[in-house]
Every structure is written in C-alpha cells, then in structure tokens.
Amino acid sequence: MSRYAKISRTTKETDINLSLNIDGQGKASINTGVGFLNHMLTLWTVHGFFDLDIKAIGDLEVDAHHTVEDIGICLGKALSQALKDFSGIRRFGNVAVPMDETLACVNLDICNRPHLIYKVNFLTSKIGSFDTELIEEFLRAMVINSGMTLHVQVPYGKNSHHIAEALFKALGKAIDQATQVDSRLKGPLSSKGML
Numbered sequence: 285m286s287r288y289a290k291i292s293r294t295t296k297e298t299d300i301n302l303s304l305n306i307d308g309q310g311k312a313s314i315n316t317g318v319g320f321l322n323h324m325l326t327l328w329t330v331h332g333f334f335d336l337d338i339k340a341i342g343d344l345e346v347d348a349h350h351t352v353e354d355i356g357i358c359l360g361k362a363l364s365q366a367l368k369d370f371s372g373i374r375r376f377g378n379v380a381v382p383m384d385e386t387l388a389c390v391n392l393d394i395c396n397r398p399h400l401i402y403k404v405n406f407l408t409s410k411i412g413s414f415d416t417e418l419i420e421e422f423l424r425a426m427v428i429n430s431g432m433t434l435h436v437q438v439p440y441g442k443n444s445h446h447i448a449e450a451l452f453k454a455l456g457k458a459i460d461q462a463t464q465v466d467s468r469l470k471g472p473l474s475s476k477g478m479l
Contacts, residue, residue, distance in 0.1 A: 287305070288303070288305045288306070288366055291358045291365070293354060293358050293361075297342060298340060298343070299341045300341075300342075300358050302337065303337045304363065304366055306366050306463050308336075310330040310332070311336075313337045314336060314338045316338055316351060317342055317351060318348045320411055321348070321352055324449070325452070327449060327453050328453070328455055328456040330456070331456035331457050340355055347415070348418060349415075352418040354425070356421065356423065356429070357425045357426070357428075358429075359426050360425060363394075363426075363430040363432070364431055370396065370472045370473075371470075371472055372465045372469045372472075373394060373462060373463050373465060375472075375473045377391070377458030379454045380454065381451075383446045383449055384443065386441030386446040387439055387440060387450065388453070392433060392458050393462070394430070394432050394463065395433055397433055398428045398429075398431050398433065400427045400433075400434050400436075401434070401435040402423060404436060404451065406444045406448075407443075411448060416444055416448070419448060436451060436454075438450070
C-alpha cells in the first residue's frame with residue numbers, strides 16, 4: 285500500500301511544495317523560511333516515522349502567519365490525499381509526551397469530521413522570533429484540510445520551547461498510531477461502513 289501525497293499550492297502570499305510519505309523512516313527535508321517551524325516539523329516527522337519534504341517561500345517581510353497557516357493547509361491536504369477513504373487504519377491516536385517540566389497530550393480521530401480543541405497556554409508570546417499563537421493557526425489549518433478531530437492539551441509546563449516541542453512530538457506519535465494499518469479491517473473503521 286502506497287500512502288504518499290504531493291501537494292503544491294501557490295497564492296499571492298506563499299508558494300509551497302510538500303510531499304509526504306506516511307510509511308516513511310522519519311526523514312525530514314524542511315525549508316519553510318521559518319526556523320522554529322522547521323524544527324517543529326522535523327520533530328513531527330521523526331517521531332511519527334513519516335518522510336516529509338517541504339519547500340516554502342512566503343511573505344515573511346509581513347510576518348510568518350501566512351506561511352505557517354498555508355503549510356498547515358498543505359500538510360492537512362497531504363494527509364487526506366495519502367489516506368484516501370481511511371480504509372484499514374486504526375483511526376484513533378492517544379499520546380502523552382513529557383519534556384522536562386512539560387506534559388503534552390494529543391488525542392485524535394481521523395474521521396472526516398474536522399474539529400480542534402486547543403487547550404495550550406504559552407507563558408510567552410514568542411519563542412525567539414516565532415509567535416506562539418501561530419501554532420494554533422497551523423493546527424486549525426491542518427485539521428480542517430485533513431478531516432481530523434484533534435484535541436491538544438498541555439496541563440502543565442513552564443518553558444514555551446518545551447511546550448511546543450512536546451506538542452509536536454505527541455502530534456507525530458498520535459498520527460502515526462492512528463494511521464497504522466490493522467489487517468482485521470476490510471474498509472474504514474466505522475459502524476456506518478464509511479467515514
């Protein structure tokens with residue numbers, strides 16, 4: 285089973301080329317122009333055992349908002365395209381990842397019903413030059429375009445970098461868990477027969 289997608293998206297604000305192999309080895313080649321986002325997506329890739337290649341050019345002279353959001357759109361579309369009708373996947377992912385003083389919890393359902401619950405309080409508005417509020421924008425764009433229900437909670441944590449890092453590691457691990465193929469399934473995991 286090949287679970288691969290390639291997405292290209294060009295607007296007046298961004299130009300993005302993204303390829304995703306769900307059944308990868310954790311290989312990341314990521315150049316978004318936003319250093320902190322490169323770091324977070326590399327963590328997502330490595331801990332989810334995906335292969336992800338992103339080349340993005342955005343209007344960073346404005347700020348990183350359009351670039352971050354549009355990469356979320358492209359990653360969501362790639363997940364949806366690669367998983368097709370969600371046949372054979374376990375569907376649910378539930379992961380808690382600690383990082384020093386921080387705990388990040390991610391629960392998700394790849395179910396064709398996009399919904400985001402985001403309960404994360406950063407103690408700083410920036411990590412370096414990166415606006416922490418952009419993480420929620422990235423996740424919302426990914427959720428809407430992948431058809432995923434995603435609940436993200438960080439019940440405690442003091443260091444903003446640790447909070448973001450634990451969150452992206454947990455997200456990668458939870459998506460890896462949910463996209464695992466179960467040989468007992470002959471179609472989507474649903475009492476309705478479809479998602």
